[in-house]
Amino acid sequence: MSRIDAQLAFLSEADKLKSVLRGTTLCDGSRRENSGEHSWHIALYAMVMAEHAIRPVNIDRVIKMLLIHDIVEIDAGDNPIHGDHDPAEMDLIEKAAAERLFGLLPADQAGAFRALWDEFEAAATDDAIFAKSIDRVQPVIANLESGGGTWPEYKVTAAQLQSRVGVKVQKGAPAIWSALKARIDAWFAQHTG
Amino acid sequence: MSRIDAQLAFLSEADKLKSVLRGTTLCDGSRRENSGEHSWHIALYAMVMAEHAIRPVNIDRVIKMLLIHDIVEIDAGDNPIHGDHDPAEMDLIEKAAAERLFGLLPADQAGAFRALWDEFEAAATDDAIFAKSIDRVQPVIANLESGGGTWPEYKVTAAQLQSRVGVKVQKGAPAIWSALKARIDAWFAQHTG
Numbered sequence: 001m002s003r004i005d006a007q008l009a010f011l012s013e014a015d016k017l018k019s020v021l022r023g024t025t026l027c028d029g030s031r032r033e034n035s036g037e038h039s040w041h042i043a044l045y046a047m048v049m050a051e052h053a054i055r056p057v058n059i060d061r062v063i064k065m066l067l068i069h070d071i072v073e074i075d076a077g078d079n080p081i082h083g084d085h086d087p088a089e090m091d092l093i094e095k096a097a098a099e100r101l102f103g104l105l106p107a108d109q110a111g112a113f114r115a116l117w118d119e120f121e122a123a124a125t126d127d128a129i130f131a132k133s134i135d136r137v138q139p140v141i142a143n144l145e146s147g148g149g150t151w152p153e154y155k156v157t158a159a160q161l162q163s164r165v166g167v168k169v170q171k172g173a174p175a176i177w178s179a180l181k182a183r184i185d186a187w188f189a190q191h192t193g
Numbered sequence: 194m195s196r197i198d199a200q201l202a203f204l205s206e207a208d209k210l211k212s213v214l215r216g217t218t219l220c221d222g223s224r225r226e227n228s229g230e231h232s233w234h235i236a237l238y239a240m241v242m243a244e245h246a247i248r249p250v251n252i253d254r255v256i257k258m259l260l261i262h263d264i265v266e267i268d269a270g271d272n273p274i275h276g277d278h279d280p281a282e283m284d285l286i287e288k289a290a291a292e293r294l295f296g297l298l299p300a301d302q303a304g305a306f307r308a309l310w311d312e313f314e315a316a317a318t319d320d321a322i323f324a325k326s327i328d329r330v331q332p333v334i335a336n337l338e339s340g341g342g343t344w345p346e347y348k349v350t351a352a353q354l355q356s357r358v359g360v361k362v363q364k365g366a367p368a369i370w371s372a373l374k375a376r377i378d379a380w381f382a383q384h385t386g
């Protein structure tokens with residue numbers, strides 16, 4: 001297979017990410033968001049919000065990381081942060097997905113894309129920590145904009161939101177979490193208690 | 194309004210791009226593609242296909258350009274390349290959309306995003322020429338993958354495809370068009386004449 005044909009095969013397979021539905025809806029609540037459009041949105045989030053990274057990041061690497069971070073869901077599916085799943089099992093499934101999907105690319109690109117995905121997953125570099133924060137911010141906004149979104153469905157409490165989402169956003173972008181906190185507290189004050 | 198609040202207002206407004214439907218379908222033909230997921234897919238195309246640019250490009254700028262290039266459609270709608278519309282009128286509508294939408298951002302970012310969008314529209318720099326080529330390639334693949342896609346609906350001929358799409362792809366990424374040409378010719382040979 002020619003180099004371009006291999007690249008086109010990967011890009012056509014990647015199209016399937018547009019059919020993977022996530023736990024959150026669009027901001028207007030009209031339907032579930034898919035992982036393709038989510039990937040676009042968080043890349044845009046990163047582009048706009050780069051200045052709020054807790055430490056300086058290479059925003060171009062962050063954007064690339066976010067563009068490819070969900071591609072494994074084509075094989076592994078989306079696992080909502082508030083849902084039930086076995087992290088160790090999911091880890092194996094996602095690694096196999098990365099192997100197959102990035103493996104469609106020419107070998108040099110397969111290696112580079114896999115390394116970038118591994119870095120995101122490990123969340124140990126400044127770029128990956130910020131990328132992970134941004135990935136957590138966007139669904140919170142979607143839920144707030146759609147009047148609570150899927151929080152009632154998953155029976156999410158304010159404390160769970162802080163421990164599952166807040167802690168991770170604070171690790172990479174504390175200023176953004178501070179801005180969201182007031183909105184989140186207002187929502188829970190109104191809808192619980 | 195604080196800087197973060199202005200950025201979040203822009204990002205929530207950008208969410209509406211996920212509800213703008215395009216002239217092409219997903220590769221599996223199951224539904225129309227929206228401009229949000231399209232923007233993700235072509236950014237990924239650019240990331241994978243950078244080596245095929247006719248002249249060296251700054252791929253990081255190309256990716257950013259592609260992430261924001263369709264945002265004006267939130268106000269202006271999508272105008273399929275094979276559809277009927279008045280280019281001069283569309284130009285005015287899209288410029289007003291750029292003014293309003295990028296204007297939601299803090300002034301420095303509004304200026305930077307607008308400059309990047311203007312550069313894409315003008316298609317005069319190497320980065321913009323390659324970005325435009327990539328934007329034209331992805332719908333062709335979607336149509337080929339979905340068995341002709343929306344070509345029959347728009348009554349597109351092989352000659353129109355060459356003049357409306359081929360010429361522009363060749364300007365920025367001739368090697369990709371060469372790879373597609375054989376597939377396109379095979380499709381039209383089978384479905385016309």
